[in-house]
Amino acid sequence: IFSALRPQQPDALLALIAMHRADQRGEKIDVGVGVYRDRSGLTPVMRAVKMAETRLVAQQSSKSYLGSDGDIRFTQLLGELIFSAQSVDDDRRFGLQTPGGTGALRVGAALLTRAMPDARVWVSQPTWPNHAPIFAEAGMATLTHPYFDAKTGGIAFDLMLTALDEARAGDVVLLHGCCHNPTGTQFSVEQWQALAALCSLRGLIPFIDLAYHGLGDDLAPDGAGARMMMEAVPAALLAYSCDKNFALYRDRVGALFVQAPSAPLAEMARANTLALARSLWSMPPDHGAAVVRMILDDPALRKDWRSELERMRTRLNRMRTALAAAHPLLAPIARQRGLFSRLPIDPQTVEALRDHHGIYMPADGRINVAGLNDANIGRFIEGLLPHLEE
Numbered sequence: 001i002f003s004a005l006r007p008q009q010p011d012a013l014l015a016l017i018a019m020h021r022a023d024q025r026g027e028k029i030d031v032g033v034g035v036y037r038d039r040s041g042l043t044p045v046m047r048a049v050k051m052a053e054t055r056l057v058a059q060q061s062s063k064s065y066l067g068s069d070g071d072i073r074f075t076q077l078l079g080e081l082i083f084s085a086q087s088v089d090d091d092r093r094f095g096l097q098t099p100g101g102t103g104a105l106r107v108g109a110a111l112l113t114r115a116m117p118d119a120r121v122w123v124s125q126p127t128w129p130n131h132a133p134i135f136a137e138a139g140m141a142t143l144t145h146p147y148f149d150a151k152t153g154g155i156a157f158d159l160m161l162t163a164l165d166e167a168r169a170g171d172v173v174l175l176h177g178c179c180h181n182p183t184g185t186q187f188s189v190e191q192w193q194a195l196a197a198l199c200s201l202r203g204l205i206p207f208i209d210l211a212y213h214g215l216g217d218d219l220a221p222d223g224a225g226a227r228m229m230m231e232a233v234p235a236a237l238l239a240y241s242c243d244k245n246f247a248l249y250r251d252r253v254g255a256l257f258v259q260a261p262s263a264p265l266a267e268m269a270r271a272n273t274l275a276l277a278r279s280l281w282s283m284p285p286d287h288g289a290a291v292v293r294m295i296l297d298d299p300a301l302r303k304d305w306r307s308e309l310e311r312m313r314t315r316l317n318r319m320r321t322a323l324a325a326a327h328p329l330l331a332p333i334a335r336q337r338g339l340f341s342r343l344p345i346d347p348q349t350v351e352a353l354r355d356h357h358g359i360y361m362p363a364d365g366r367i368n369v370a371g372l373n374d375a376n377i378g379r380f381i382e383g384l385l386p387h388l389e390e
């Protein structure tokens with residue numbers, strides 16, 4: 001047993017956490033893994049989360065099972081946050097709680113392969129390194145389309161559309177809802193419209209990954225593309241993560257929303273998704289979803305969460321402006337959104353920055369802007385500038 005297994009590379013992003021932790025230098029800078037950090041470099045529990053947790057501990061009278069769809073009120077409130085109260089009631093749509101956005105992607109991928117065994121998924125080049133493995137484990141082949149225009153720091157949209165000309169009816173197109181990981185780019189309203197038209201015309205299934213809702217421009221604009229897409233096409237999926245916008249990372253809180261062409265097909269898809277969830281994790285962990293439900297259900301907690309989220313967003317965008325002003329090649333960073341941007345540097349430079357300056361980022365030059373603050377951004381720029389070519 002096990003002799004047929006092949007060695008596995010440790011996940012590069014998770015390995016960075018360990019490397020940074022082991023570095024004894026006091027002046028090190030972590031712009032690696034995607035967690036929000038405040039101006040003192042910490043990833044605190046949000047105020048509204050702490051308050052809801054205190055109430056939850058005091059009020060919870062049972063930890064008995066809820067079922068494979070998890071906390072139903074959580075999913076409903078989250079659906080209203082993304083879409084609208086009316087569209088959540090649409091009987092062609094359903095949602096279920098999942099262990100993080102990864103769980104939502106995984107069970108969604110399993111549903112798609114069960115429904116369409118020959119379907120393939122198109123992902124942007126580059127994308128979050130875990131996307132292809134998630135779909136591969138569910139048995140779906142991955143194809144890539146061009147996406148990032150390193151020259152402009154924007155989206156190579158025409159090249160993307162040209163590549164998608166090769167897509168077959170029933171193929172899945174994975175789209176980042178906002179704050180693209182790793183480039184920080186986002187589709188414009190017109191680009192979302194063009195993608196929606198393409199998916200409708202060609203029978204492609206959009207699968208939207210919304211993992212940074214509220215960390216780009218605000219909740220409404222960050223969800224606008226997803227909303228528009230779901231309204232324009234007959235069938236679509238959306239994976240939602242509460243990791244970043246509720247700072248609940250290790251509690252694994254997410255949801256999958258599915259839209260089918262008709263109510264009976266939605267019911268069929270729902271039954272199949274619940275059966276798949278049952279075999280994958282049986283039931284999702286409750287704590288974090290209960291906390292999000294309590295926050296969204298309580299006007300005062302909800303207001304406080306939104307204001308803390310706004311502060312996080314403002315801080316990110318302030319760091320973006322400062323970085324963009326340091327060099328013309330960094331200028332696109334001011335237009336990009338969310339935690340990430342990709343620097344125009346090669347893997348050797350990434351290594352040199354780590355060795356000589358204690359600056360930690362993955363080999364592709366992705367930086368987590370939240371790792372920067374007023375105390376370290378000067379040092380970061382000083383280390384980086386000699387490596388930028390005009």
Ligand code: LMR
Pocket residue numbers: 013032033034035128130181
């Ligand atoms: C990241 O991209 O750094 C985050 O989404 C964390 C992860 O799980 O990879």
